[in-house]
Amino acid sequence: MNIKVGDTLVIHCYKHNGAIHKSWTIAYVLDVKEDYIVLGNENVLVTKQDGRTWRTKEPAIMFFYKNRWFNIIAQLKANGLFYYCNIASPYVIDEGVIKYIDYDLDLRVFNDGAFKILDRNEYNYHKKLMNYPKEINYIIKEELSSLIEMKKASEFPFDSNAIEYYYNIFKKITSNSKK
Numbered sequence: 001m002n003i004k005v006g007d008t009l010v011i012h013c014y015k016h017n018g019a020i021h022k023s024w025t026i027a028y029v030l031d032v033k034e035d036y037i038v039l040g041n042e043n044v045l046v047t048k049q050d051g052r053t054w055r056t057k058e059p060a061i062m063f064f065y066k067n068r069w070f071n072i073i074a075q076l077k078a079n080g081l082f083y084y085c086n087i088a089s090p091y092v093i094d095e096g097v098i099k100y101i102d103y104d105l106d107l108r109v110f111n112d113g114a115f116k117i118l119d120r121n122e123y124n125y126h127k128k129l130m131n132y133p134k135e136i137n138y139i140i141k142e143e144l145s146s147l148i149e150m151k152k153a154s155e156f157p158f159d160s161n162a163i164e165y166y167y168n169i170f171k172k173i174t175s176n177s178k179k
Contacts, residue, residue: 003093005029006173009039010097011062013088016130021102023047027062030169036065037091039098040170061166063157064091064098069143070107071100074163080111081160085147087140103132103140107147109158115151117144 003009011024024046027039042059061074067090075082085107088100104123109115127137151158 003029003032003037005031005169006176008096009093011039012097012099013086014099014101016101016103016126016132016136019049021049024056027098028170028173030061030166030173035067036063037093037098038063038166040166040173042170042174059167059170061157061163061170064100066090068146069103069139070147072147072157074157074166076163076167077111081163082111083107083109083151083158085109085151087144087147103136105140105144107144107151109151115148 007029008026009029011027012020013022015021024041024044026044027041029037030040031038039062040060041062042056044056045053046056047053058078059076061076063072063074065071069087069089071086071088071091073084073086075084086100087103087105087107089103091098091100093099104119104126106118107115108118123140126132132140149155156162
């Protein structure tokens with residue numbers, strides 16, 4: 001499948017055991033690069049494996065990587081730019097669905113630049129329950145460190161200009177799709 005700007009994808013998040021964890025009904029393709037893809041959505045239905053659903057509250061610009069073990073979601077909230085970063089497998093696209101495996105640990109970046117590592121207990125629990133291989137545990141720790149260094153250095157996409165650029169593309173695509 002040849003993905004291009006303006007296409008839509010469904011997002012599926014899995015756990016290491018292959019069980020689907022969460023899904024988003026739609027995301028618009030904003031950019032396709034050799035090593036990552038940028039998506040955007042707003043007010044989209046999210047469904048968890050237990051059947052709970054909700055709609056996202058604010059626009060999100062999402063960066064999924066082919067060779068990195070994380071994805072980055074920029075959240076454009078009323079009180080500023082926040083990031084929610086998932087430690088996760090590189091993505092694959094299969095029949096209009098972007099898929100990745102979530103490895104529990106998250107990095108939350110606040111609008112003032114402060115950040116916090118989330119869900120260490122969930123990671124430790126799932127690591128034992130699903131018997132994460134040593135190689136995966138090593139990759140997870142290395143990629144979390146890399147992600148923190150990217151954030152500290154304000155590297156792309158931890159850059160408000162990049163997020164604004166992609167948000168403008170998102171607004172243009174979604175306004176065209178409503179016509």
